Amino acid sequence: MESRLEHLVCVTPDDFRRRGPALLETARWKLLAHGDSWFSFTSARVDAHANLLEELVFSRPTLAVSCAGHHNALRRMIDLEGSADFLRLLGGDTAWDGILLSMGGNDLVSAATVPALQPGGEATPLHLRLLRRQTEWDAPSKGVSRYFSEDGWQTYCQYVKANLKHVLSLRDAGASRGKPVFMHCYAVPMPRPAGSDGSDAASGPWLYPALKAYAIPQADWAAMSRLMLSKLATLLKACAADPANYPQLQVFDSTQVPIAPAAPGSSGISGDWHNEIHLNHSGCFKIARAWSSHVEAVLSGKPLEGAAPTTGRGKSRH
DSSP: OOOOOEEOEEEOHHHHHHHHHHHHHTOSEEEEEEESTTTOOSHHHHHHSOOSGGGOEESSOEEEEEOOOTTTOOSSGGGGGGOHHHHHHHSSSOOOSEEEEEOSHHHHHHHHTOOSBOTTSOBOOGGGOSBOOGGGOOOGGGGGGGGBOHHHHHHHHHHHHHHHHHHHHHHTTSTTTTOOEEEEOOOOOOOOSOOOSOSSGGGSOOHHHHHHHTTOOGGGHHHHHHHHHHHHHHHHHHHHTOTTTSTTEEEEOGGGSOOOOOOTTOOSOBTTBSSSSOBOHHHHHHHHHHHHHHHHHHHHTOOOOOSSOOOOSSOOOO
16 A cells, blocks of 8 residues: 655744754654755745745655745855854754755856846956857857857856855764755746746846847747756766765756746746746646655665656645
């Protein structure tokens, strides 16, 4: 008979500070979580779009102390230094069974939106941006890669690798030394005029204005998005495959989970997407169920399944 799956229980650092021992007594696995808006779980954020933590399920009671609140979501990896709760809990006396991280997506978007020209009118060097100006495009035979700055990508890779090593060093400085750090990759968004409800630049849309500003043909937008997100997935998986430099880093390739794409040009909820870069509940359900199986297999010491993830079983709460 199939075991019953239980949703991950998420609590805030304040909750854990007040009720820590009692909370831990009922949990088979104790996790620490932090990350960008894909993880934020406060009511204001969940009302705006879904998140992965809310959809993770396990066969045994599992608790996560999540530092990814509405006002505390990572905009960039480097923001980790300002995340006092996460740093305290990661380096403290609690031996977490694993750490859940949602990191790198915002950094990729930021790198893609770097303008071609600096405020003074001079060109931004290619190693500091991911997109090429029309006069810099390679031959059409190279496909959408002709729009992409490999020099800028190498800069981004160095940044991601340095940040990941820093996180792992912080883990190994506390009671959770050697415990697995779980990261997900990101589903491939359709660049489109669909931002969140805010009015500032951080509210999006994100890729859509960048690709327009660089005059990249609209017919290539979907492929360009896939190129960038696939390269990020390849980077993270390469780090996970290098245990000498990234010990116990576990990466789940979310790009392989079938997600219904948003319609090109749509401005609201479409397919499995709430806006341009955030999934709705159905999208989060699909990725989270597949990722849950990966996380539980590692926590249980079971062999991982093949590279192509499945969407798992169980029904969403939503």
